[in-house]
Amino acid sequence: MSQIIYSPSKYIQGSGEIMRLGVYCLQMGARGAYAIVDPYILSLYGQEISKGFASEQIPLLLREFKGECSLTQVDQIVEELGSGGADVIVGIGGGKTLDTAKAVSHFAGLPVMLVPTVASTDAPCSALSVLYSESGEFDRYLPLRRNPDIVVADVAIIAKAPVRLLAAGMGDALSTYYEARACSRSGAVTSTGGTSTLAALALARTCLDTLLADGAQALQDAADGRVTAAVEHIVEANIYLSGIGFESGGLAAAHAIHNGLTLLKECRTVLHGEKVAFTTLVQLILEGAAEAEISGAVDFCRGAGLPITLAQLGLADVAQDRLLYAAEASCSEGSPMANMPFAVTPQQVLAAILEANRRGAQVS
Numbered sequence: 001m002s003q004i005i006y007s008p009s010k011y012i013q014g015s016g017e018i019m020r021l022g023v024y025c026l027q028m029g030a031r032g033a034y035a036i037v038d039p040y041i042l043s044l045y046g047q048e049i050s051k052g053f054a055s056e057q058i059p060l061l062l063r064e065f066k067g068e069c070s071l072t073q074v075d076q077i078v079e080e081l082g083s084g085g086a087d088v089i090v091g092i093g094g095g096k097t098l099d100t101a102k103a104v105s106h107f108a109g110l111p112v113m114l115v116p117t118v119a120s121t122d123a124p125c126s127a128l129s130v131l132y133s134e135s136g137e138f139d140r141y142l143p144l145r146r147n148p149d150i151v152v153a154d155v156a157i158i159a160k161a162p163v164r165l166l167a168a169g170m171g172d173a174l175s176t177y178y179e180a181r182a183c184s185r186s187g188a189v190t191s192t193g194g195t196s197t198l199a200a201l202a203l204a205r206t207c208l209d210t211l212l213a214d215g216a217q218a219l220q221d222a223a224d225g226r227v228t229a230a231v232e233h234i235v236e237a238n239i240y241l242s243g244i245g246f247e248s249g250g251l252a253a254a255h256a257i258h259n260g261l262t263l264l265k266e267c268r269t270v271l272h273g274e275k276v277a278f279t280t281l282v283q284l285i286l287e288g289a290a291e292a293e294i295s296g297a298v299d300f301c302r303g304a305g306l307p308i309t310l311a312q313l314g315l316a317d318v319a320q321d322r323l324l325y326a327a328e329a330s331c332s333e334g335s336p337m338a339n340m341p342f343a344v345t346p347q348q349v350l351a352a353i354l355e356a357n358r359r360g361a362q363v364s
Contacts, residue, residue, distance in 0.1 A: 001187075004194030005248040008114075008125050008147045011240050015156035015227060018048055021115065022056035024150055025088050028111055032059040034086035036077065036101045038093025039064050041117050045157070049092065061086060068132045069096040070139070074103040081108050088113060094165075095121040095272065099129040106144045113150040117157050119235045120165040121172050121272055124151050125243030128191055138262040143191060155235050159227045164271070164305070166222050169238035170215050171277030171306045173207050174297065176242045178283055179339075180204040180249025188339035190250035197248060204245030210237040212296075216303055253283035253330075256337035257349060260330035264322060266314045270307070277306035278313060278356065285359075286344065286352040298359060308360030310353070324350050 012024070025033050033053060037046070042064055053060040063080070067073055077100070089108065091101025092115040105112035106129070116124045123130070127147040131139040158166070181204075182188075184196050210233050218234035221227075246255075257279040261267055267275065281301065284294045301308050310316060315323070327349035331337050337344050 183250030
């Protein structure tokens with residue numbers, strides 16, 4: 001089996017990058033750009049974005065992102081592109097905005113530049129879009145032909161986002177090493193089509209080490225509105241290290257259980273990374289990880305304000321049969337649960353969820 005690692009062609013991180021998007025598109029050979037932009041970002045930075053493209057004489061069409069990252073919306077945008085004029089797709093915003101831009105790029109056969117304005121997920125660097133139904137339920141993973149051509153992270157903008165979003169990105173990134181380790185142990189085929197590499201596992205480990213070393217300070221600095229080395233490190237960990245680590249290292253139980261939980265409407269307002277933080281604890285319990293590792297992950301989540309109980313996920317009163325329903329979905333055919341180094345049953349997942357909740361309740 002081949003060992004394969006994926007990555008974007010170029011990753012750029014710094015302050016003030018929102019003004020240089022036209023420059024980067026020009027370097028891609030763009031004659032016209034179509035930008036899908038988060039509504040809030042459009043209201044704050046629309047003028048700067050437009051000015052950056054105008055200064056490079058690149059025509060720009062701005063489209064406000066609305067609704068879900070669904071196949072329905074992607075198809076609508078691809079149809080709009082049929083009129084021509086744009087040869088580069090630009091996605092500016094959060095995870096679902098960026099996943100939509102990637103999916104549009106895939107179906108339209110055009111290059112894409114992604115500009116994450118929050119560091120709440122590791123989605124920007126991957127050759128993968130997560131599609132949802134119009135009502136917000138997990139639909140499917142959409143494998144893409146290639147990774148983004150350019151990822152541009154403006155740390156000054158990211159640091160101004162609500163601290164909860166930075167913490168959620170840390171929750172998503174927390175799972176990266178543990179899932180990559182499980183895939184390495186099982187020899188699982190990742191979404192790249194091959195097994196993991198030493199480089200992917202090393203990046204995943206560096207991601208975890210960075211979270212533990214700089215996470216608390218970064219949250220404090222971001223809350224104070226300061227761009228510091230700690231903030232820069234966590235942005236890189238959340239977006240790049242975790243992005244390469246999860247895609248080329250592989251997904252396992254944590255994301256499988258997360259996907260199952262999306263079926264429970266009570267926790268749909270909980271952010272992706274917040275759910276993944278809890279399901280990472282569930283995976284560690286499920287695989288019988290060392291006590292120090294489990295307690296360390298619990299302490300990290302508690303310190304970052306990430307969920308460690310079902311109540312904090314909005315599931316305090318949910319019946320066990322509904323938790324079992326989510327557990328069954330996590331073990332369904334095609335789920336990354338199959339990447340665990342041992343067979344997992346829904347009953348084992350349920351037991352691990354309840355044990356993670358019990359442990360979290362003891363210290364929360």
